[in-house]
Amino acid sequence: MKKAVITVLGLDKVGITAKICTVLAETNINILDISQTVVGGYFNMVMVVDITEAKDTFETTADKLNAVGEELGMKIKIQHTEIFDAMHRI
Amino acid sequence: MITRNEILETNSMISEMNLDVRTITMGISLLDCADPDIERFNEKVYKKITTYAKDLVQVGDALAREYGIPVVNKRISVTPIAIAAAGCKNADSYVSIAKTLDQAAKDVGVNFIGGFSALVQKGYTESDRKLIASIPEALAQTDCVCSSVNVGTSRNGLNMDAVKEMGEIIRKTAELTKDRECIGCAKLVVFCNAVEDNPFMAGAFHGVGEADCCINVGISGPGVVKKALEEVRDADFETLCETVKRTAFKITRVGQLIAQEASKRLNVPFGIIDLSLAPTPAVGDSIAEIFQEMGLEEAGAPGTTAALALLNDNVKKGGVMASSYVGGLSGAFIPVSEDHGMIDACEKGALTLEKLEAMTCVCSVGLDMIALPGDTSAATLSGIIADEAAIGMVNHKTTAVRLIPVIGRKEGDSVEFGGLLGYAPIISVNRFGCEKFVARGGRIPAPIHSFKN
Numbered sequence: 001m002k003k004a005v006i007t008v009l010g011l012d013k014v015g016i017t018a019k020i021c022t023v024l025a026e027t028n029i030n031i032l033d034i035s036q037t038v039v040g041g042y043f044n045m046v047m048v049v050d051i052t053e054a055k056d057t058f059e060t061t062a063d064k065l066n067a068v069g070e071e072l073g074m075k076i077k078i079q080h081t082e083i084f085d086a087m088h089r090i
Numbered sequence: 091m092i093t094r095n096e097i098l099e100t101n102s103m104i105s106e107m108n109l110d111v112r113t114i115t116m117g118i119s120l121l122d123c124a125d126p127d128i129e130r131f132n133e134k135v136y137k138k139i140t141t142y143a144k145d146l147v148q149v150g151d152a153l154a155r156e157y158g159i160p161v162v163n164k165r166i167s168v169t170p171i172a173i174a175a176a177g178c179k180n181a182d183s184y185v186s187i188a189k190t191l192d193q194a195a196k197d198v199g200v201n202f203i204g205g206f207s208a209l210v211q212k213g214y215t216e217s218d219r220k221l222i223a224s225i226p227e228a229l230a231q232t233d234c235v236c237s238s239v240n241v242g243t244s245r246n247g248l249n250m251d252a253v254k255e256m257g258e259i260i261r262k263t264a265e266l267t268k269d270r271e272c273i274g275c276a277k278l279v280v281f282c283n284a285v286e287d288n289p290f291m292a293g294a295f296h297g298v299g300e301a302d303c304c305i306n307v308g309i310s311g312p313g314v315v316k317k318a319l320e321e322v323r324d325a326d327f328e329t330l331c332e333t334v335k336r337t338a339f340k341i342t343r344v345g346q347l348i349a350q351e352a353s354k355r356l357n358v359p360f361g362i363i364d365l366s367l368a369p370t371p372a373v374g375d376s377i378a379e380i381f382q383e384m385g386l387e388e389a390g391a392p393g394t395t396a397a398l399a400l401l402n403d404n405v406k407k408g409g410v411m412a413s414s415y416v417g418g419l420s421g422a423f424i425p426v427s428e429d430h431g432m433i434d435a436c437e438k439g440a441l442t443l444e445k446l447e448a449m450t451c452v453c454s455v456g457l458d459m460i461a462l463p464g465d466t467s468a469a470t471l472s473g474i475i476a477d478e479a480a481i482g483m484v485n486h487k488t489t490a491v492r493l494i495p496v497i498g499r500k501e502g503d504s505v506e507f508g509g510l511l512g513y514a515p516i517i518s519v520n521r522f523g524c525e526k527f528v529a530r531g532g533r534i535p536a537p538i539h540s541f542k543n
Contacts, residue, residue: 046097079157089092
């Protein structure tokens with residue numbers, strides 16, 4: 001399974017998760033885990049997703065998520081999980 | 091499973107603490123381009139570089155995107171041209187080769203190409219002489235080409251003829267680029283114990299013991315180390331060293347991942363990771379800030395050499411375990427113009443040329459990106475090179491000198507190079523002469539402890 005991590009940061013508002021999930025559903029990316037907090041009005045979400053069966057390329061998905069981020073005024077980042085494994089696991 | 095905190099920690103290192111992969115450098119051997127005719131040699135060189143490195147920039151950018159970490163520079167190092175071009179019997183000057191390298195670098199989109207170099211630690215070949223004589227013009231007429239000359243090693247001693255000549259070459263290079271802040275000198279390094287797999291410019295070249303092509307990666311992250319040290323502000327040295335080690339480990343693991351991926355995608359063997367803390371002029375990306383975090387008022391204050399020694403050593407201890415192959419220069423860089431904290435320290439008078447020289451005894455490189463008054467003589471430059479090379483020779487370490495005598499400026503003025511090269515205040519130089527010493531000529535023999543066989 002190829003996994004990626006999506007992180008979302010910005011001021012909380014209606015429809016953030018919905019918009020991101022729509023992008024993911026359209027390209028057939030399955031969500032494995034979601035964790036989110038809202039502290040002092042700031043929305044902070046970390047999602048682990050399965051990109052094995054994704055229809056779009058990684059770049060296209062990243063572009064789409066970027067576009068959603070710009071629309072919502074938030075920072076949305078998608079990264080392969082290996083960078084976290086490399087840094088935090090021996 | 092990776093935890094949420096670990097994910098957020100990695101991303102804050104990247105977004106807030108300037109963690110990045112400083113350079114992916116492709117080393118390319120030009121030995122098989124040898125030709126008696128310099129024009130044919132140039133054609134072969136251009137073709138080989140633009141074929142091998144055609145995807146380098148694109149792969150670097152794709153990796154940056156997919157892993158969410160900036161890959162700041164994509165660069166190329168080549169076989170020292172004095173060796174690769176030694177067969178060109180019909181040429182008196184190698185400037186056309188520098189122009190070929192420059193064109194190849196621009197056409198594949200890299201920002202620097204290193205290897206306009208000669209290794210003359212024990213003596214000159216005819217080709218070495220031609221190359222060195224071509225340096226000032228080559229650097230004045232190109233944008234991306236970097237040059238280096240190795241004038242000594244611990245095994246061979248110092249070639250003092252070369253030390254003398256390089257003082258003159260630095261001056262000539264400054265003269266030829268005086269309308270551009272003497273920028274030529276920022277692309278010229280004089281080494282003792284040069285390493286063959288260094289990915290960092292301006293001193294990168296692809297050694298003759300290397301494979302046909304390989305990928306070397308230079309990592310960075312002074313900001314991450316500084317931030318980590320903020321958490322242990324009043325702790326003792328054991329805790330301080332542990333924190334540096336742990337941070338260096340994490341940074342290096344990212345470099346190792348990117349290096350392996352780059353090597354796989356480009357289908358080129360992975361060479362080494364260079365574990366260097368390389369500052370940039372950005373705030374929060376400074377070695378001097380680390381010293382301040384350790385408890386020094388300014389870089390250059392008493393204690394700075396000790397602070398640098400422990401920083402350098404613990405970066406290596408942490409990093410070595412994180413990568414399968416460590417090489418290059420590996421340590422902390424202390425370039426003056428590329429580190430705003432070092433610039434401040436020079437401006438305040440806390441940091442002098444002599445203190446910088448002392449610091450180079452314990453760090454990875456040497457007197458790097460230091461702007462000197464425009465009337466600094468060639469002999470004085472040679473004297474400084476000789477001192478620095480002697481430190482490298484006796485201590486079995488790499489030392490380098492990258493000095494910029496800024497023509498028309500004096501102590502207290504400043505000079506702006508722009509971009510990653512930053513700006514620098516012009517600092518004072520000892521005014522007492524060394525002409526007779528430098529003019530002696532010949533070689534300084536290797537030190538006694540180099541006879542290990």
